[in-house]
Amino acid sequence: MFSNKSFVRQLAAVFFGLLITVGLNAQETKSAQEIKIADPAAVVVIVNRDSNDISFMDINTHKIIGRVFLGNNVNPHMAMMSSDGRWVVTGGTRANKAYVIDVATLTLKKEIPVGFAPEHLAFSPDGRYYYQGNPDDDSVSVIDMVSLTVIKTIPGFAEPLNITFTPDGSKAYVANYGSHWVGVVDVSRHELLKKIHVGSAPAIATFDPERYLGGIKGVSNVSISNDGRYLYAADGDLGIVTVIDSREDKVIKKIPVGADPWRAFMSHDGRYAVTANNGDETISIIDTQSNEVVATLESGPEMMGINFAADKAFVISSTTGFLYVYDMKSLKAAGRIKIGDVQIETATTDTADAKLYLASSTDNSVYVIDAKTEKVKRVANVGLYPWGTHVLDSKDNYCH
Amino acid sequence: MVMSLSGISQTAIALLLLLGISLAQGHGVRDRIRAEGLKRDTAVSASQAVELTLTLTLVEVEQQLLQTWIRTAATIDEAGRVLTATLCSSEQKLVKLGQRVRAFPPDSKSSIYQARISALRAEGDCLHVEARLAGKAYQRSPLYVMEVITPRGRFLAIPSEAIIEEGERQIVYVYMDGAMGGKADAASAEAADDRGHYMPRQIHRGLQGELYTQVLHGLNPGERVVTLGSFFIDADYKLKSSEQATGNAHHHH
Numbered sequence: 171m172f173s174n175k176s177f178v179r180q181l182a183a184v185f186f187g188l189l190i191t192v193g194l195n196a197q198e199t200k201s202a203q204e205i206k207i208a209d210p211a212a213v214v215v216i217v218n219r220d221s222n223d224i225s226f227m228d229i230n231t232h233k234i235i236g237r238v239f240l241g242n243n244v245n246p247h248m249a250m251m252s253s254d255g256r257w258v259v260t261g262g263t264r265a266n267k268a269y270v271i272d273v274a275t276l277t278l279k280k281e282i283p284v285g286f287a288p289e290h291l292a293f294s295p296d297g298r299y300y301y302q303g304n305p306d307d308d309s310v311s312v313i314d315m316v317s318l319t320v321i322k323t324i325p326g327f328a329e330p331l332n333i334t335f336t337p338d339g340s341k342a343y344v345a346n347y348g349s350h351w352v353g354v355v356d357v358s359r360h361e362l363l364k365k366i367h368v369g370s371a372p373a374i375a376t377f378d379p380e381r382y383l384g385g386i387k388g389v390s391n392v393s394i395s396n397d398g399r400y401l402y403a404a405d406g407d408l409g410i411v412t413v414i415d416s417r418e419d420k421v422i423k424k425i426p427v428g429a430d431p432w433r434a435f436m437s438h439d440g441r442y443a444v445t446a447n448n449g450d451e452t453i454s455i456i457d458t459q460s461n462e463v464v465a466t467l468e469s470g471p472e473m474m475g476i477n478f479a480a481d482k483a484f485v486i487s488s489t490t491g492f493l494y495v496y497d498m499k500s501l502k503a504a505g506r507i508k509i510g511d512v513q514i515e516t517a518t519t520d521t522a523d524a525k526l527y528l529a530s531s532t533d534n535s536v537y538v539i540d541a542k543t544e545k546v547k548r549v550a551n552v553g554l555y556p557w558g559t560h561v562l563d564s565k566d567n568y569c570h
Numbered sequence: 571m572v573m574s575l576s577g578i579s580q581t582a583i584a585l586l587l588l589l590g591i592s593l594a595q596g597h598g599v600r601d602r603i604r605a606e607g608l609k610r611d612t613a614v615s616a617s618q619a620v621e622l623t624l625t626l627t628l629v630e631v632e633q634q635l636l637q638t639w640i641r642t643a644a645t646i647d648e649a650g651r652v653l654t655a656t657l658c659s660s661e662q663k664l665v666k667l668g669q670r671v672r673a674f675p676p677d678s679k680s681s682i683y684q685a686r687i688s689a690l691r692a693e694g695d696c697l698h699v700e701a702r703l704a705g706k707a708y709q710r711s712p713l714y715v716m717e718v719i720t721p722r723g724r725f726l727a728i729p730s731e732a733i734i735e736e737g738e739r740q741i742v743y744v745y746m747d748g749a750m751g752g753k754a755d756a757a758s759a760e761a762a763d764d765r766g767h768y769m770p771r772q773i774h775r776g777l778q779g780e781l782y783t784q785v786l787h788g789l790n791p792g793e794r795v796v797t798l799g800s801f802f803i804d805a806d807y808k809l810k811s812s813e814q815a816t817g818n819a820h821h822h823h
Binding site: 253562 | 628637678780797
């Protein structure tokens with residue numbers, strides 16, 4: 171028999187036990203609700219320039235899982251996910267800020283003031299640093315991804331666009347579109363170590379550099395070979411691709427290509443570097459073993475990107491709404507795909523090299539292209555003016 | 571580090587003995603230059619810290635998703651689709667079907683492939699692991715480096731680099747705002763005024779993830795700890811403490 175006191179004590183214990191259990195369950199439920207993306211490899215990240223947000227699309231169902239609004243007049247330019255899938259970062263070109271999004275909960279974790287007009291960016295291979303290029307003040311902001319703060323601003327560039335890290339993370343190569351050199355950054359000190367001149371500036375620029383400064387079409391990107399040994403830097407004004415040995419940071423070859431090459435895109439097997447030459451509407455295919463142009467093929471105007479999948483290259487001709495297709499085995503043209511009367515921007519490829527996710531700005535859509543069958547599926551209303559897409563570990567994560 | 575500290579302590583004791591100071595006081599100096607004895611009077615002010623370090627960053631103590639990345643060598647099948655590895659370490663129990671894998675040939679680190687754990691089989695004390703690549707591997711490398719990303723859950727955690735190893739103990743430097751009575755505020759290190767300072771605190775850690783380490787005891791959510799620059803603050807703290815200890819010893823005699 172229980173005494174009254176002991177019964178009351180036991181009743182109270184049961185009551186409080188129940189309360190604790192209910193509380194814990196509520197907490198677990200809350201935690202479960204907070205996690206919106208459990209698998210960061212199963213989403214397509216979409217940069218919506220004019221709705222100032224980043225949307226996340228399920229890569230299998232093509233449903234929008236959620237959006238993260240960054241703020242008014244931000245204009246995100248490019249997004250990238252950290253290799254651990256923890257963060258998505260983007261530079262807000264009109265806000266002069268970098269934005270860090272928590273992928274699991276789809277929340278804006280931090281806004282970080284950086285330089286003027288941030289556009290292109292890259293993570294160091296270990297995910298520790300996020301380099302944000304600021305083309306309008308010729309600097310690169312170094313963001314520590316542990317404390318989410320700018321720990322250094324590296325000055326001295328000339329309209330820095332894309333940034334490429336070596337696989338060991340010791341150096342970063344910064345492409346300068348406002349000049350004809352590539353900046354080599356020592357990542358341990360975050361300092362500009364060296365300028366590698368890819369070629370001589372056109373003679374006319376030397377007469378009146380100020381007048382022609384704004385018109386320079388220099389190096390927009392440095393593409394790295396699969397083994398990390400060689401770098402391929404296309405220069406728009408010079409119409410060349412310069413090959414740089416990353417061990418010594420020296421130019422080993424200058425390869426003439428078509429007019430006004432935008433950048434060299436590396437095929438996934440590393441065998442070819444392909445330039446989109448907007449000056450003469452061709453592509454140049456460079457064999458990376460011989461470093462010779464092995465094919466020059468007609469393409470379309472205003473090419474913004476090249477993706478590789480199913481042994482083909484897909485070249486984005488922005489204003490025509492066409493994807494030009496090339497067979498990468500025969501190195502011959504293989505037709506073109508009409509996306510629509512739209513302006514298409516850039517695309518990413520999934521990790522299976524099976525599907526492309528193409529941002530189409532003027533109809534607020536992403537087009538999913540099956541690389542093998544070339545069937546196209548439209549996913550509408552992804553956000554306003556989608557500017558680019560990103561998939562974790564894709565080999566075709568790039569921006570304009 | 572421990573050896574040199576021990577060496578310094580022994581030298582300090584010898585000097586104190588020569589100066590006629592008792593061994594008991596000498597032992598006190600040793601304690602003072604270690605964190606256990608350094609928690610009352612000594613502090614590194616925020617402004618000093620900024621001068622000391624080229625870079626100083628703080629991070630708030632909060633719930634973090636911990637991941638353990640298991641790295642191992644793997645072979646690849648003829649078709650370039652399936653990676654195979656054998657895990658014999660204690661980490662094998664963390665590997666589950668469907669987990670994400672990053673893989674690359676050792677001489678081709680720019681080319682990362684994504685894969686998923688597709689088969690697991692016990693082999694004695696070890697675990698046979700297979701991972702299917704999302705696409706076909708282009709490089710005909712005999713070996714691949716395989717990184718299995720195993721999620722461990724959300725825990726109260728801090729960046730691993732914030733932790734200073736002191737023998738068997740783990741110390742972190744906590745930002746203390748004088749005006750807030752030690753409670754962390756939202757101000758950045760740059761904005762910290764002279765009232766702010768950094769104090770060491772012993773913590774007890776739990777799981778160690780790729781970037782973050784779980785904190786079992788010693789820190790509360792919302793407190794801010796030093797990450798980049800903690801080494802310099804630690805060095806200055808110890809220097810000031812030993813000077814203070816020496817000053818006290820001289821004062822007593």
